[in-house]
Amino acid sequence: MSDHKQEALAGESFCACSADPSRRALLAATAGLGAAAGIGAAVPFVASFTPSDRARAAGAPVEVDLSGLRPGEKLVVEWQGKPVWILRRTPEMLAGLKTLDDKLVDPGSSAAEQPAYVSGEARSIAGKEEFFVCVGICTHLGCSPSDKFATGADSGMGEGWKGGFLCPCHGSMFDLAGRVFKSMPAPTNLVIPPHTYLSDTRLLIGQDSKGA
Amino acid sequence: MLTAKELEDKGRQALAWVDERFPLSVLYKTHVSEYYAPKNFNFWYLFGSMALLVLVIQIVTGIFLVMHYKPDASLNAAGVPVAFASVEYIMREVPGGRFIRYMHSTGASMFFIVVYLHMFRGLLYGSYRKPRELVWLFGMAIFLCLMGEAFFGYLLPWGQMSGWGAQVIVNLFAAIPVIGPDLSVFIRGDFVVSDATLNRFFAFHVIAIPLVLLGLVTAHLIALHEVGSNNPDGVEIKERKDEQGIPLDGIPFHPYHVVKDVLGAVVLLIVFSIIVFFMPEGGGYFLEYNNFMPYDQLKTPPHIAPVWYFTPYYSMLRATTSSFLPFLWLLVALIVGLTWRGCSCVWIRRACLLVVAGAYWGFFGLTLFGFTKPPFDLAIAGIHLGLGLDAKFWGVVMMGGSVMLFALLPWLDRSPVRSIRYKGVLYKAILAVFVICFLILGYYGTQPPSPVGNVVSQICTILYLAYFGLMPWYSKLDKCKPVPERLTWK
Incomplete structure (x- = not known):
């Protein structure tokens, strides 16, 4: 376990010294667009839970x-x-x-x-x-x-x-x-x-x- | 022909080949042959592996049932719903189908027996306490999934209890203020329990929840093997290790505990077989008689009750009437008052004030000052109705909340010791009362509503809540005995 932690720490310091802020914006934009696409894709699935047209039409x-x-x-x-x-x-x-x-x-x-x-x-x-x-x-x-x-x-x-x-x-x-x-x-x-x-x-x- | 020696070498080579590509030996050692569990495990430690066995039984029998079952509420040529008829077909015409179906229905009840005992073990020996909070929380999530599985699965035979049970439980969600009525339509997929409801419940029962369940069981075991098992003494065996770093009081899971668990499994399977072969309906508790009639949405059976494993919580739902609410608020007030007195954190104290102010003005305030005459009573009733905060809503909160209270245990228990072996008389008495209350609630949940049953259920509900709500105080008051440094065993 302690080996894992050390690796994680090493990784962190590696990121900190070579971080390129210009790529962060790209990362954020990708994540944002990805989230939007995910929400969009969820719409038909959520909608399919509501009563179908046939169920709505029933009840004469x-x-x-x-x-x-x-x-x-x-x-x-x-x-x-x-x-x-x-x-x-x-x-x-x-x-x-x-x-x-x-x-x-x-x-x-x-x-x-x-x-x-x-x-x-x-x-x-x-x-x-x-x-x-x-x-x-x-x-x-x-x-x-x-x-x-x-x-x-x-x-x-x-x-x-x-x-x-x-x-x-x-x-x-x-x-x-x-x-x-x-x-x-x-x-x-x-x-x-x-x-x-x-x-x-x-x-x-x-x-x-x-x-x- | 290969000699035994050569065969062994071949096997070793094959294993080495796999190990270079997948950590098979490492996994086996970490979780089986070199997972050191305390050597003083007793009877109560059998139920975890039993639960896993029942899960396997449910998955295997479930797969075979799906091969013959049809989730279809429409009527067949004989005027019987197709889903109901397909269950009868499994029971009467599919070779061996009767046993597979009975194994599945018995498995559902056995699952809850085993899991309730497994959870009770946690209460006895403080298995939820630091550092095992996540083991406990994953376990709680598994318990919720099981309840979901049981509920969704119960609709599938499309009998009278299936339909009316689903009707009642889905309508619970309609009690949530503002979004409730739409939410219940959303869950059913129709304005009444119908074919749409049956099909989605089928999807949840056979794939969605089982997938989540398997993930949670894996997480439960990984978390357990990370922190190590608790034991009847509540002593941390990892604190005393030998030169190799092996706990002095630990023994490898395989073969020692595996052999013990196999014994448990044999006993479980004997009981299981007796039920499946001689009393598959469990006296109407495992399979309810009303469910041998197809669902009729125009007529509720004269006596409906959920299957036994839901009845304690069903009783609490029924016990929550408008005349019961003041007692509930009194208990909440007591807990909030004690929290205020005992806690120095300014934010918690402010939260307490807020709860008290809200409860006071919302529920007692005007009544205590004699404002019970119009227009004040109407104003209060109006506020409650407007917010949807009537007894029905609180009943639903009670039913859901009382299940979830178990999840708070790691943070409610302030006792200096984990195990009941070193706790004082106070906790032993309180735990006994809690278990008795749970059983009484379970009994009354199977009975038709009655005035006596209602009052008894209300008292038991308050005591059930008090077990959790007052734990931070009584667990500190309790006179505990000194805990030994090493495990005790004979």
């Missing part, structure tokens, strides 16, 4: 027929590779939503990702409160919460449970309007996708409602 709106959906039932459809839920809520379910304000992080959904034409504690389009449309992906780390529609102590979710969803991954709980309860890992309410009703029984997911 999805039409759903609601005629077979009975109150208290949930339908799952795929939109942009994600599960979208359509829950037809019963009057009791809707009444339960009004009683939860103090247990929720954001009862008014002011920080939630949802279209402007969706409002109220039911988080639905005016006149269509019965139907709850949302992206069934937890806002924590992206698992799909499970249905917990049974109420009260029988649900296994506690005495006052009014029905909702439980994320199996980290235990976040949501009510029947996808609003997250306090002290849960999920920071915000479930996301509501753009959607519009083509008729009473035909729902289009992925397209905004007009005028509403």
